[in-house]
Amino acid sequence: MNQVVLTACIAEVKTLRYTPAGIPALDLILEHASSLEQAGQTRQIKATVKATALGAVAERLRQQALGSNWLFTGFLATPRVGKNVVFHIQEFQPD
Amino acid sequence: MNQVVLTACIAEVKTLRYTPAGIPALDLILEHASSLEQAGQTRQIKATVKATALGAVAERLRQQALGSNWLFTGFLATPRVGKNVVFHIQEFQPD
Numbered sequence: 001m002n003q004v005v006l007t008a009c010i011a012e013v014k015t016l017r018y019t020p021a022g023i024p025a026l027d028l029i030l031e032h033a034s035s036l037e038q039a040g041q042t043r044q045i046k047a048t049v050k051a052t053a054l055g056a057v058a059e060r061l062r063q064q065a066l067g068s069n070w071l072f073t074g075f076l077a078t079p080r081v082g083k084n085v086v087f088h089i090q091e092f093q094p095d
Numbered sequence: 096m097n098q099v100v101l102t103a104c105i106a107e108v109k110t111l112r113y114t115p116a117g118i119p120a121l122d123l124i125l126e127h128a129s130s131l132e133q134a135g136q137t138r139q140i141k142a143t144v145k146a147t148a149l150g151a152v153a154e155r156l157r158q159q160a161l162g163s164n165w166l167f168t169g170f171l172a173t174p175r176v177g178k179n180v181v182f183h184i185q186e187f188q189p190d
Contacts, residue, residue, distance in 0.1 A: 001166060002129055002140060007096045034097055036170055038149055038183060045097060047171040049180050054133055071096060075131055076142045076182075084179050085144050087171075088133060 002075040004087055007095045008032040008049065009069045016062055019054070026058035027051070030072065030087070053089040061092060069095040097170040099182055102190045103127040103144065104164045111157055114149070121153035122146070125167065125182070146182040156187060164190040 008030035017025050032047040051072070053061050064070070074090040107124035114120050127142040146167070148156050159165070169185040 001100050001102045002127055002131065002142065003100045004171070005096050005098045006171065032097055032171070036097065038185065040150065045170060045172045047097065047180055048173045048178065049171060055135065075140065076099070076101065076127070076144060077140045078143045083143065085142055090133065 002077075004072075004074055004076060006030070006032055006047075006049065006072050006087070007034070007069065008047075008072060009067055010061075010064060011048070011066070013062065013066065016058065023054050024058045026053045026062055028053070028061070028089075049087050050084060051087040051089055057089055057091065061089065071095045097172075099167075099169055099171060101125070101127055101142075101144065101167050101182070102129070102164065103142075103167060104162055105156075105159060106143070106161070108157065108161065111153065118149050119153045121148045121157055123148070123156070144182050145179060146184055148184040152184060152186065156184065166190045 011031040012029035014027040028051045030049045036045045070092040072092045074088045076085050103125035106126040109122040123146045125144045131140045165187045167187045169183045171180050
């Protein structure tokens with residue numbers, strides 16, 4: 001099981017690129033802020049998340065405005081090059 | 096919404112520490128591997144995830160064996176210092 005559900009705003013969008021197999025790919029930075037319960041305390045949580053999307057999701061996501069908020073679902077993966085985990089967006093819908 | 100559900104093995108465990116408020120805290124590295132559907136293709140996914148746990152969850156987690164597999168649930172947050180997102184473990188159970 002590898003599932004992430006995250007409400008976030010689109011903070012940064014890179015230029016649309018294509019994988020070696022010719023699939024459209026979009027790299028973004030998402031910003032999340034909320035308050036959550038942890039170890040009995042309510043905490044203000046911020047998350048700046050490197051994300052990527054492929055195919056039709058990349059093309060739809062590219063048309064959305066910077067700063068717009070969405071509910072993203074997907075999974076975590078570590079790229080072959082680099083060590084920071086990336087959120088792979090499989091779907092998004094209005095928050 | 097900020098929720099992560101991840102099956103992973105405990106790859107690395109740091110020494111138990113205490114927050115300024117005296118709450119036990121445990122930092123770990125989790126390793127996940129699975130195959131997933133993305134843009135119509137089945138892909139082998141690997142994720143090396145920086146994780147942390149607080150309070151009773153930290154103390155229970157500290158007693159588990161390196162290499163053991165679990166189903167972890169929690170959320171993503173970016174620490175005040177540093178920019179890589181960290182998986183905050185709120186609960187774990189046998190996979």
